[in-house]
Structures are given as structure tokens and as C-alpha cells.
Amino acid sequence: MRLTIYVHGRPAPQGSKDLSSAGQLLERSPYLPSWRAAVKAGAFAAYKDAGIDPRQLPIFGPGVPVTIERCWFYVTAEQCRAADTDAPVGPPDADKLLRSTLDALGGARKGTARLYADDAQITKMLDIDKRRGVLGGALIIIRERRATD
Numbered sequence: 001m002r003l004t005i006y007v008h009g010r011p012a013p014q015g016s017k018d019l020s021s022a023g024q025l026l027e028r029s030p031y032l033p034s035w036r037a038a039v040k041a042g043a044f045a046a047y048k049d050a051g052i053d054p055r056q057l058p059i060f061g062p063g064v065p066v067t068i069e070r071c072w073f074y075v076t077a078e079q080c081r082a083a084d085t086d087a088p089v090g091p092p093d094a095d096k097l098l099r100s101t102l103d104a105l106g107g108a109r110k111g112t113a114r115l116y117a118d119d120a121q122i123t124k125m126l127d128i129d130k131r132r133g134v135l136g137g138a139l140i141i142i143r144e145r146r147a148t149d
Helices: 032-050 094-105
Strands: 002-008 017-019 025-027 066-075 122-125 128-132 137-144
Touching: 002 032, 032 094, 032 137, 066 094, 094 128, 094 137
Parallel strands: 066 122, 066 128
Antiparallel strands: 002 137, 017 025, 066 137
């Protein structure tokens, strides 16, 4: 099974934390909940296009190794700008965008897209990229890892 997922929205990082006045660690990005929802919506649209019944989730059950063929993040100039360049070299960090996206796609946490049972199943990532885009979003291609990989 190979699935292509298009996500529309502002990519948000996961991992940077702030300490609240009550002593709780809170995610720094206020955009994270809406990004997770956008990732889930994109995954469910891909399921529908592929004729996958949501009652059959996860697609990649426990113990099935998964390959991320492509995960391209599109960030806008307003979201990601570094001094003296138009390249998307400013925050958010690509690794933190990847973390938020992969966590939203699967695992045991409530509210995920349930693509895989646990993100520990991801054993290979081939093409991770942060690019400038007119609109924010992501293109994700994911499949079961083959023995020849």
C-alpha cells in the first residue's frame, strides 16, 4: 500500500516548549492544534480517494515497517524568513515540523489519523524537505517498507 497525502494549512512545529505560570510545559506554537487537524483531514481525504474504510485503520498495523518516501513542507514567506535570503532557512525547524506531522498521522494518541499503530514503525525516511510555497501545507507519500529497501 502506498498513500499520497496532501495537507493544506500552516505547518507547525512540535517540540519547543514554554513553562506556564502554573508550572506546566506547553507547546510553543499556537498553530499546532490546527496543523494536527489539517494533517488528519488530509489523511482522511487520501483514505477516501483510495477507497479505504476508516473502520479498517490503522492501514499499517503493529509491527509493519513504514517508509516515508516524501515529506515536503511548504512554508510561506510570512511564516519562515531569515535575514538576507529568500531561502526557508529560518524557523520552524524541519525536524520539529516532521515530529508534529508524524505524530498527527498515527499512534495511540486520540485524534490522530491512525495511519500506523505507532510512529516507531517508521524505519526509513527518504526525502524530507522544507520549501517556500505560496500557500502552506505538506505533501506526504508513505508506504510499507519493502524487504529490498
